[in-house]
Each structure stands twice: as C-alpha cells, then as structure tokens.
Amino acid sequence: MRRASLIPGVLILLWVILTRLLLVTPLVVPAPGDVLQQLLVILFTRQDTIWPDIGVSMVKVAAAFCIAALGGVLLGALMGANRRIYQTFFFPVDFLRSLPATAIFPIFMLALGIGFNSHIAYIAFPCLWINTINAMYGVLHGSAVRREIAAVCRASRWQTLVYVTLPDALPYVASGLRLSTSAALIMVIAAEMLMGSKAGLGRRIFDAHFTLAIPDMYAVIILVGIIGYVLNRLVLSAERRVVHWAGREY
Amino acid sequence: MSEPRPVLHCRDVHKTFGGLGPGRLKVLDGISLTVRAGEIVGVFGPNGCGKTTLIRICAGLLSPDEGRVEVDGKDPHAAEIGYVPQNYRESLFPWLTNLENIAFPLKLRGVSEQERRRRVYALLSRFGIELPLDRYPYASSGGEQQKVAFLRAVVIEPRVILADECLAALDFQSRIEVQDQLLSFLRDIGTATLFVSHDPEEAAYMSDRVVVLTDKPTEIAREVQVGLPPLRQQAMKLSADMLSARQQIVSLMVGEVKR
Numbered sequence: 001m002r003r004a005s006l007i008p009g010v011l012i013l014l015w016v017i018l019t020r021l022l023l024v025t026p027l028v029v030p031a032p033g034d035v036l037q038q039l040l041v042i043l044f045t046r047q048d049t050i051w052p053d054i055g056v057s058m059v060k061v062a063a064a065f066c067i068a069a070l071g072g073v074l075l076g077a078l079m080g081a082n083r084r085i086y087q088t089f090f091f092p093v094d095f096l097r098s099l100p101a102t103a104i105f106p107i108f109m110l111a112l113g114i115g116f117n118s119h120i121a122y123i124a125f126p127c128l129w130i131n132t133i134n135a136m137y138g139v140l141h142g143s144a145v146r147r148e149i150a151a152v153c154r155a156s157r158w159q160t161l162v163y164v165t166l167p168d169a170l171p172y173v174a175s176g177l178r179l180s181t182s183a184a185l186i187m188v189i190a191a192e193m194l195m196g197s198k199a200g201l202g203r204r205i206f207d208a209h210f211t212l213a214i215p216d217m218y219a220v221i222i223l224v225g226i227i228g229y230v231l232n233r234l235v236l237s238a239e240r241r242v243v244h245w246a247g248r249e250y
Numbered sequence: 251m252s253e254p255r256p257v258l259h260c261r262d263v264h265k266t267f268g269g270l271g272p273g274r275l276k277v278l279d280g281i282s283l284t285v286r287a288g289e290i291v292g293v294f295g296p297n298g299c300g301k302t303t304l305i306r307i308c309a310g311l312l313s314p315d316e317g318r319v320e321v322d323g324k325d326p327h328a329a330e331i332g333y334v335p336q337n338y339r340e341s342l343f344p345w346l347t348n349l350e351n352i353a354f355p356l357k358l359r360g361v362s363e364q365e366r367r368r369r370v371y372a373l374l375s376r377f378g379i380e381l382p383l384d385r386y387p388y389a390s391s392g393g394e395q396q397k398v399a400f401l402r403a404v405v406i407e408p409r410v411i412l413a414d415e416c417l418a419a420l421d422f423q424s425r426i427e428v429q430d431q432l433l434s435f436l437r438d439i440g441t442a443t444l445f446v447s448h449d450p451e452e453a454a455y456m457s458d459r460v461v462v463l464t465d466k467p468t469e470i471a472r473e474v475q476v477g478l479p480p481l482r483q484q485a486m487k488l489s490a491d492m493l494s495a496r497q498q499i500v501s502l503m504v505g506e507v508k509r
Contacts, residue, residue, distance in 0.1 A: 145341045152309050152333040153355040153406075163357070167345045245344035248388045 064123035072131025080139025097129030123187040127180035134176025138169030171246035256284035257442035262317035279467035285442040292453035295463030332403030349383040393424035
C-alpha cells in the first residue's frame with residue numbers, strides 16, 4: 001500500500017510546488033487547494049451540483065452497454081457457431097470495427113437527432129464490435145475435447161450449445177464486456193462534448209473549459225477518473241466471480 | 251454357462267487421413283476386434299500407430315473409411331458409451347463442480363438435480379471413492395480429476411467404456427492407486443472396456459488380453475492373453491504370468507511391430 005501511494009504522493013507534491021512557486025499559470029494548472037474545494041462544492045452543495053450530470057452520463061453508459069452487450073454477444077456467438085453466418089458477416093464487422101465512431105457521429109445526429117438517442121448510438125457503436133469479436137472468438141476457441149464429450153454423451157445440438165459451447169465462450173465474452181465498459185466511458189464524454197448535450201460530465205468539462213472555470217474543469221476531470229476506476233474495479237471483480245475458472249483450467 | 255456375447259465389435263476398420271493428395275496417410279489397415287461384457291481389452295502399440303484414432307472411431311467421433319463398429323449391434327451414435335479421452339483434464343467442464351461434472355450425462359438425459367446428486371453419492375460410496383465434490387476441477391489434484399473424468403464416463407452405466415491412455419499423466423503413486431480402484435470398479439460394473447495404454451506393464455495389468463498393434467499402416471500384430479485372475483494386486487506385477495505377458499508384448503514391439 002505504501003509503495004502504491006508513492007507515485008500519486010510525488011505527483012501531488014509536484015503539483016503543490018509548481019503552483020506555489022508560480023512556475024505555471026493557474027490558467028493551465030490551478031492550485032490543488034482550489035480544485036479540492038471545487039470538488040467538494042460540486043459534490044456536497046446545491047450550487048453547481050454534479051449529481052444530475054453523473055446520472056445523465058451513467059444512464060447513457062448503462063443503456064449503450066446493454067444494447068451493445070445484447071447485440072454483440074448474439075451476433076458474435078452466431079458468427080462463431082455457424083460458418084455461413086461467419087462468412088457473411090466477417091468482412092462487414094471487421095470493416096465497421098475499424099471505422100472510428102467519431103468519424104461518423106454526424107450520421108448518427110442526422111439519423112437520430114440531437115440528444116439521447118444519437119448519443120446512445122455513438123457510444124454503443126464501438127462497444128458492439130468489441131463484444132461481437134470477443135463472443136465470436138470465445139465460441140471459435142472453445143474446447144473441441146469438451147464438445148466431443150457432449151457428442152459421446154449423445155447431447156443434442158441445442159444441449160451442446162447451451163451446456164458446453166456457450167459456457168466455454170464466457171471468459172472471452174466477459175473480457176469483451178469489461179473492455180466495452182471502458183470504451184463506453186470514453187465515448188460518453190466525447191459524445192457530450194461533440195454532439196451537444198444539456199447535461200452530463202462531458203458537457204460540464206466542456207462548459208468549464210469554455211468559461212475558463214479551470215478549477216471546476218479539473219474537479220470534474222478528477223471525478224471522471226475516479227468513476228472510471230471504480231467502474232473498472234467493479235466489472236473486474238464481477239468478472240472474476242462469474243468466470244471463476246478463466247485462466248486456471250490446467 | 252455360455253460366453254457372454256460381444257458388446258463392442260470392430261469389423262475390418264480402415265482409416266486414411268489426408269484425402270487423395272500427397273499428404274495421404276493410411277493409419278488403420280483392417281482392425282477387427284471384439285470386447286465382451288465384463289471383459290477388459292488392452293490396446294498397445296508404437297507411438298502414432300493410431301490407437302487414439304481407433305478409440306475415436308469406436309466412440310463414433312470419427313467414421314471409418316471401410317468396415318464398421320457396432321456397440322450392442324447398433325451404430326456408436328445410438329449406443330451408451332463412456333469415453334475417457336487422453337487429455338482428460340481438458341475434457342472436464344471448468345465451470346462445473348466435480349459433482350456436476352460427474353452428473354453431466356445425467357443432466358443431458360433430463361434427470362432432476364436431486365436425483366443426480368443422489369446417484370453420484372451412491373456411485374462414490376459403492377466404490378469407496380472419496381472426492382471433493384463441491385470443488386472445481388482446477389482446484390483438484392490430477393488423481394482427483396482423473397477419477398472425475400472416469401466417473402463421468404460410467405455414471406450412466408454404459409455398455410462400453412473407451413479409455414485412451416487415461417492414466418498417463420498421473421505420477422507413479424496416484425497411478426498405481428487409480429489402477430487398482432479402476433480395476434475393481436470395471437470388474438464390478440461388468441461393462442466391456444477398451445483400455446489404451448502406452449505402457450506394456452499397465453496394459454497387461456489392467457487387461458484380460460492385450461491387442462498389440464503394428465506401426466502404420468496399422469494392423470493387429472497379435473493378441474496376448476494375460477493369465478491373471480480378474481481381480482489383481484500390485485504384487486502380481488512380479489508374477490510369472492505377468493512377466494510372460496509383458497515379455498510377449500515387448501518382444502512384439504521391438505520385433506515385428508517395428509517394420
């Protein structure tokens with residue numbers, strides 16, 4: 001624990017020294033005290049409260065995550081299980097996942113309007129392909145020996161799919177879901193900055209930047225960092241609990 | 251009393267891999283053998299001679315090019331078969347506990363969870379086997395994983411058990427322990443067993459007779475009878491009957507087998 005807090009401690013110390021000695025202008029790096037005070041203000045007072053923005057952004061993350069999980073895992077599992085579907089969909093999927101979502105956000109806005117729906121589409125887009133690719137490889141890389149055991153036990157195709165192939169794909173699916181959580185957080189901030197938004201964490205950073213409320217900007221950035229970290233830890237611990245066998249099969 | 255009739259019947263099985271191209275490899279060249287109920291037949295042969303191919307054909311996982319395999323007069327796909335593959339560790343389902351692994355074939359047959367549990371406990375107590383049933387395979391020892399794989403194969407009381415070098419990965423101590431448990435187990439349930447081994451001593455110790463295979467293209471060099479009683483003890487590995495069986499197997503191996 002001591003070692004783990006070494007680097008953050010040094011960085012904060014450096015931050016204090018830089019700002020105290022006025023080596024940087026507070027327009028670029030504000031004093032840590034100001035940022036901390038602003039952080040407490042937006043968290044615990046009515047004035048400029050951040051909670052509605054956290055709510056808006058997290059609802060978008062959750063909705064996009066679920067859509068991408070459902071669609072991606074289904075498409076990926078089908079592609080892994082069926083050669084025809086694989087051959088039909090591999091090229092389009094491979095192309096779309098290589099296409100930066102940011103390049104096509106205007107299309108989402110034209111098609112879905114400004115606001116919630118286009119944000120969801122923009123956030124879900126990369127997450128969908130992450131889940132598709134992972135579920136596909138999960139099904140493709142499942143153990144042939146275990147499928148053979150099912151065959152000798154005279155399992156039907158459906159039983160083999162449900163009892164063997166899909167559980168075998170779960171470690172890959174879980175990795176996909178974890179990666180898509182991180183991606184969703186990146187995308188929601190970008191969506192709210194790029195595509196216009198009444199509220200949200202990205203909007204708050206954008207506004208603070210525009211009005212030169214630099215301590216406020218730093219406070220929100222730090223908060224986004226903390227949210228991202230906590231989200232990752234939560235997903236990771238859920239993953240370890242559900243796919244407890246991942247990486248320890250032999 | 252008449253001899254029990256054969257349960258597993260391989261008739262003139264041929265198998266070639268690699269189609270018609272230059273990579274074409276003739277593996278099995280006319281294998282015929284029978285295993286009767288209650289009988290354990292060992293299969294021994296040089297590396298790469300197609301022991302695993304033979305077992306996989308018997309299990310219905312591969313089709314022979316010529317000849318046929320019958321279990322109880324039926325196609326292997328329609329028969330009750332217990333299969334323990336060579337890499338039994340990988341064959342276990344890591345998302346299921348040891349108990350759920352053993353009960354897996356019962357689950358496929360729609361047996362209720364309570365009944366599955368009851369039958370697994372009954373199986374274990376019948377043979378005095380102790381296993382950490384609620385643990386996962388990856389948290390169990392090699393010997394325990396081996397027993398789980400075997401119990402999963404026999405839980406449905408199959409007509410035929412196909413075991414492919416299933417003890418090869420165990421250390422010496424677990425291996426002789428599992429050998430004896432397995433033997434009394436197989437004698438007790440009275441199924442027909444085909445037992446592949448790459449160790450002549452183990453092949454002889456575990457079997458009533460040992461089918462010795464030649465190098466590719468593989469035929470049966472000879473069947474060696476093991477003149478030991480059905481139930482055995484490790485000390486019998488030093489008996490004259492055992493040594494004679496071993497000697498025959500080894501001399502076949504170094505003699506006509508290596509062509």
